[in-house]
Amino acid sequence: MSAVLAIICGLLVVGIDQLTKYLVTVHMDPNEVINIIPGLINFNRIPPNTGAAFGMFQGQTWFLVTVTCVIMIICIAMLIRKTFDSKLMFWALCLVVGGGAGNLIDRIFRGGSVVDFLEFGFFDFPVFNVADIAVCVGAGLIVLYFIIDFVKDVRRKNAIDKISAEETDEPDGASQKEETDGN
Numbered sequence: 001m002s003a004v005l006a007i008i009c010g011l012l013v014v015g016i017d018q019l020t021k022y023l024v025t026v027h028m029d030p031n032e033v034i035n036i037i038p039g040l041i042n043f044n045r046i047p048p049n050t051g052a053a054f055g056m057f058q059g060q061t062w063f064l065v066t067v068t069c070v071i072m073i074i075c076i077a078m079l080i081r082k083t084f085d086s087k088l089m090f091w092a093l094c095l096v097v098g099g100g101a102g103n104l105i106d107r108i109f110r111g112g113s114v115v116d117f118l119e120f121g122f123f124d125f126p127v128f129n130v131a132d133i134a135v136c137v138g139a140g141l142i143v144l145y146f147i148i149d150f151v152k153d154v155r156r157k158n159a160i161d162k163i164s165a166e167e168t169d170e171p172d173g174a175s176q177k178e179e180t181d182g183n
Helices: 002-027 061-081 087-109 130-167 174-182
Strands: 033-037 041-044 118-120
Touching: 002 061, 002 087, 002 130, 061 087, 087 130, 118 130
Parallel strands: none
Antiparallel strands: 033 041, 041 118
């Protein structure tokens, strides 16, 4: 059942991403801006993006395709092998795979570039697309998973240390008293 959910999630992300990119390229002129929520969210059809976020790796299509493929293969392998026992990690990986696939389709079929059109007006941030959102949210959830896992490990270790201290024959502070009495 989880395989079906993963496939559905990936297809939904890719479908929404590709549909929005299609609509933008068909219904908006290059450099046209449509205010969706004035001052907050705009559709801004910028020139095709041949790089990654923040203008990095401009024109490095094969590098970006390779990195995307490697990350997607790792995520798919984790989903297939179920190397985790977490719904949070499951959905995070699905989002990363779906978003990666959306931008990979663009890079392969749009001459190495992606269509970016979502712009936040309330702070200076690169224009992005639905696939970028999926990848970023998925990556954020992966980080959250590791933070939660780390906190659980610390709590587990503290609980074990507390039990170990209670099981010792010496009451707390007894060894310190003996050291001060001996001096």
